[in-house]
Amino acid sequence: MDTIAFTQSVLLKSSESRSCSHTRVCHSLTTLKVNCLRDCRRRCHGQVNVERRPNNQFSSGHSFAMVTQSDVKHRINGLPMSRDLLPLRNYVLVKFATPEEQTSSGLVIAHSSSEGDAIQGTVVAVGPGSFLPKTKARGPLAVHPGDFVLAGKYGGQKVDIDGHKHFLLSQEDILCTLQGGKKEASAVKPIFDRVLLKKIKSEQETASGIVIAASKELPTIGEVVAVGPGRLLEDGQYEPIELSVGDHVVYSKYSGNEYRFGGEEYIIVRASDCFAKW
Incomplete structure (x- = not known):
């Protein structure tokens, strides 16, 4: 079995793929499929707050919005923060x-x-x-x-x-x-x-x-x-x-x-x- 066929077999048999509601849309043999599968796994484990886009449309760069605009509380060095910056130790x-x-x-x-x-x-x-x-x-x-x-x-x-x-x-x-x-x-x-x-x-x-x-x-x-x-x-x-x-x-x-x-x-x-x- 070549690499592409093996990868396709693993993706289709994995529980994350079967439970993903947009498998048929995103899970093709592309980089987007790997990113989508990774984000699905993180979502199942509670590691990412997912924002679904209308009509199952996903950009080629990001499958999910990691921090939505409404969650942005501050910006540190230009990057969005959803919480206050808390110093450690002393x-x-x-x-x-x-x-x-x-x-x-x-x-x-x-x-x-x-x-x-x-x-x-x-x-x-x-x-x-x-x-x-x-x-x-x-x-x-x-x-x-x-x-x-x-x-x-x-x-x-x-x-x-x-x-x-x-x-x-x-x-x-x-x-x-x-x-x-x-x-x-x-x-x-x-x-x-x-x-x-x-x-x-x-x-x-x-x-x-x-x-x-x-x-x-x-x-x-x-x-x-x-x-x-x-x-x-x-x-x-x-x-x-x-x-x-x-x-x-x-x-x-x-x-x-x-x-x-x-x-x-x-x-x-x-x-x-x-x-x-x-």
């Missing part, structure tokens, strides 16, 4: 906002002094959290839907949802929330072990009393403005941060993300990037 979906965009309260959001396209926007959805190694329970989430957040410009995966730029970020990539979206240092709430510092420019005074600009090799100094709850440990507890608001610290010049609030320069760093305090 990932967070953030709708991006430009530096000039205003929040719902009418206040302009913070602008990054280093890059205008730093990731900033409103949290749309959050994952259920990652499991902690010791307790086997899911760890706490640092942000919630509706929070306005700032993140490093290189973090996350960019996606387009309904024509709007979004980012899928690990909550570890998020630096802080801005309470009410206010462009104020007092509105910054650092995440985990992050610390908000107000940058202090160092100066040197010569023996004659002349003040000169500090060398770039001098350590960077900052004043603590806000402190996060601490690094999340494996048992779900937070490691305390040995810093308080008002402390002055020496921090690494290669760390952090710089922002400008009210004409002043600030930087958000990890507590571990602070070497000493007074």
Whole structure:
């Protein structure tokens, strides 16, 4: 028996072929027949929602409409979605906002002094959290839907949802929330072990009393403005941060993300990037 005759025999004897209401229309020895048989099998197993076309007419490209127009709820990168996009583990979906965009309260959001396209926007959805190694329970989430957040410009995966730029970020990539979206240092709430510092420019005074600009090799100094709850440990507890608001610290010049609030320069760093305090 040749290949074509064997294929025809298998198709005609299969339960899927016999139960298909349009066998005589579509099941010929063509690619369309194979596609039709495959879709029939998927329909029988509940894997596809079938939309029949009038008068048993089927296009040569698709036997069934996988997602009907009425089922489309969103479009991600141009592709139809019938449901909302749900982050996994400790990932967070953030709708991006430009530096000039205003929040719902009418206040302009913070602008990054280093890059205008730093990731900033409103949290749309959050994952259920990652499991902690010791307790086997899911760890706490640092942000919630509706929070306005700032993140490093290189973090996350960019996606387009309904024509709007979004980012899928690990909550570890998020630096802080801005309470009410206010462009104020007092509105910054650092995440985990992050610390908000107000940058202090160092100066040197010569023996004659002349003040000169500090060398770039001098350590960077900052004043603590806000402190996060601490690094999340494996048992779900937070490691305390040995810093308080008002402390002055020496921090690494290669760390952090710089922002400008009210004409002043600030930087958000990890507590571990602070070497000493007074």
